[in-house]
Amino acid sequence: MSEPVDTLDALDSRLLLLLADEPRLGVLECSRRLGVARGTVQARMDRLERRGVLRGFPPDVDLAAIGYGLTAFAVLEIAQGRRTEVASRLAAIDEVCEVHATTGEGDLLVRMVARSNADLQRVIDEVVDVQWVRRTSTSIALSTPIPPRVRPLLERVAGGDAGEDVRA
CATH class of the missing domain: 3.30.70.920 (Lrp/AsnC effector binding domain/regulation of amino acid metabolism (RAM) domain)
Incomplete structure (x- = not known):
C-alpha cells in the first residue's frame, strides 16, 4: 500500500526538529547542518508551508x-x-x-x-x-506534566520509523 501524500519523510522531520530547536536559523545554516543543498531546504520549507505543516515561526511564550x-x-x-x-x-x-x-x-x-x-x-x-x-x-490545571509536543513523532519519522499503517 502506498503512503499517504501528507506523510513526512526523514529529511522533512529532521528539518522540522532543527527549526523547533532553533527557529531563527536561516535556510543556508539549515542546509549546512542537514548536509543538503540550500535549494532543497527552501523547497522543503515551501512545500511544508503550502501543506500547512509548517505554520510559521512564532516565539514560544511562557504564559x-x-x-x-x-x-x-x-x-x-x-x-x-x-x-x-x-x-x-x-x-x-x-x-x-x-x-x-x-x-x-x-x-x-x-x-x-x-x-x-x-x-x-x-x-x-x-x-x-x-x-x-x-x-x-x-x-x-494544577500542573502540566507533559506540555504540548510533536518532537517524539518527528524523531520517529526522522529515525526512519514512520509507524505502522493502521488503515489496513
Whole structure:
C-alpha cells in the first residue's frame, strides 16, 4: 500500500526538529547542518508551508511569565448547529487560547488562561455569556506534566520509523 501524500519523510522531520530547536536559523545554516543543498531546504520549507505543516515561526511564550499563571479547561455544551458562531465569539475573548470540537459529553473543549482565580471567574463569565452556550464544566490545571509536543513523532519519522499503517 502506498503512503499517504501528507506523510513526512526523514529529511522533512529532521528539518522540522532543527527549526523547533532553533527557529531563527536561516535556510543556508539549515542546509549546512542537514548536509543538503540550500535549494532543497527552501523547497522543503515551501512545500511544508503550502501543506500547512509548517505554520510559521512564532516565539514560544511562557504564559505564566507574562502573568497568566492559571490554566483551565472548559467543556461547553452548545446549541445544535452553532459551533462556528460560538467559536467565533470565543475567539474574541483574549484569554481563550484554544478551542476544539469534540465528541462525548460536550461539544467544545476550551483552554483558557487567567491571572488569578478571580480573573478566571471573569473569563468563565465571558464564556458563559456567549450566545448559544448552554452549559459549561470547568477544570483548573494544577500542573502540566507533559506540555504540548510533536518532537517524539518527528524523531520517529526522522529515525526512519514512520509507524505502522493502521488503515489496513
